[in-house]
Amino acid sequence: xxxxxxxxxxxxxxxxxxxxxxxxxxxxxxxxxxxxxxxxxxxxxxxxxxxxxxxxxxxxxxxxxxxxxxxxxxxxxxxxxxxxxxxxxxxxxxxxxxxxxxxxxxxxxxxxxxxxxxxxxxxxxxxxxxxxxxxxxx
Amino acid sequence: xxxxxxxxxxxxxxxxxxxxxxxxxxxxxxxxxxxxxxxxxxxxxxxxxxxxxxxxxxxxxxxxxxxxxxxxxxxxxxxxxxxxxxxxxxxxxxxxxxxxxxxxxxxxxxxxxxxxxxxxxxxxxxxxxxxxxxxxxxxxxxxxxxxxxxxxxxxxxxxxxxxxxxxxxx
Numbered sequence: 401x402x403x404x405x406x407x408x409x410x411x412x413x414x415x416x417x418x419x420x421x422x423x424x425x426x427x428x429x430x431x432x433x434x435x436x437x438x439x440x441x442x443x444x445x446x447x448x449x450x451x452x453x454x455x456x457x458x459x460x461x462x463x464x465x466x467x468x469x470x471x472x473x474x475x476x477x478x479x480x481x482x483x484x485x486x487x488x489x490x491x492x493x494x495x496x497x498x499x500x501x502x503x504x505x506x507x508x509x510x511x512x513x514x515x516x517x518x519x520x521x522x523x524x525x526x527x528x529x530x531x532x533x534x535x536x537x538x
Numbered sequence: 539x540x541x542x543x544x545x546x547x548x549x550x551x552x553x554x555x556x557x558x559x560x561x562x563x564x565x566x567x568x569x570x571x572x573x574x575x576x577x578x579x580x581x582x583x584x585x586x587x588x589x590x591x592x593x594x595x596x597x598x599x600x601x602x603x604x605x606x607x608x609x610x611x612x613x614x615x616x617x618x619x620x621x622x623x624x625x626x627x628x629x630x631x632x633x634x635x636x637x638x639x640x641x642x643x644x645x646x647x648x649x650x651x652x653x654x655x656x657x658x659x660x661x662x663x664x665x666x667x668x669x670x671x672x673x674x675x676x677x678x679x680x681x682x683x684x685x686x687x688x689x690x691x692x693x694x695x696x697x698x699x700x701x702x703x704x705x706x707x708x
Binding site for chain 1: 647
């Protein structure tokens with residue numbers, strides 16, 4: 401085994417030792433919060449006001465975690481209920497781009513200032529993209 | 539008790555986080571056994587799904603460290619951001635798969651070598667564009683919806699990246 405291989409191997413091993421407990425912790429936390437996102441009470445929150453609904457959609461998406469496919473299916477259900485496109489887009493986008501559950505892990509790995517600012521910007525972007533899409537597609 | 543406290547504070551931060559989550563589970567075990575079991579089942583299912591992505595991320599860390607020397611990374615991705623780098627990272631973000639947190643160690647490692655915060659943000663944002671799921675979104679919405687959403691996401695990811703580069707120094 402050459403020297404470079406051994407050095408890279410040791411460096412990767414160190415990263416795994418630090419990261420693995422964090423990843424297990426996040427998966428455990430997501431597993432705990434999943435049922436909250438599959439309930440009917442979510443649908444009752446929307447009020448048929450584009451701005452308020454976009455904000456609600458973004459908040460719910462931010463709290464959610466898990467496979468994005470769940471968000472597409474839920475969003476499809478929201479469409480059938482007459483919820484605005486802006487709210488649906490905000491919900492889908494914040495589901496993947498904002499991660500409140502993963503925030504502790506992001507803070508630890510990438511820095512507090514970065515993680516908080518990135519999540520805030522992603523939250524605002526989700527609402528803005530939702531509103532732009534509503535304007536263009538409706 | 540004092541010794542236990544000392545031992546806990548000596549642990550690295552990720553182990554502390556895991557212990558706190560395990561304590562939450564123990565608390566649930568006492569008060570709601572069925573919720574504890576269902577959460578544990580979900581953990582096993584999700585864990586099996588997530589495992590390949592995490593392994594993939596670790597393999598990528600190894601390959602990147604092995605193939606790309608610090609100088610090579612500095613030449614292509616590290617240093618002053620420009621449009622070429624922005625679009626390269628957009629592409630990498632779109633092509634990456636697996637949960638967001640599986641990528642944190644890889645990005646933290648790149649950051650240590652000088653990868654800009656704005657580029658990390660662009661990478662993470664574009665991970666939201668999931669190519670394998672596009673047919674599902676088209677099924678629920680439309681192709682026009684997908685194209686517009688993708689374009690807007692790329693534009694906003696770059697705007698966010700520029701803001702982060704300005705506000706969060708490496």
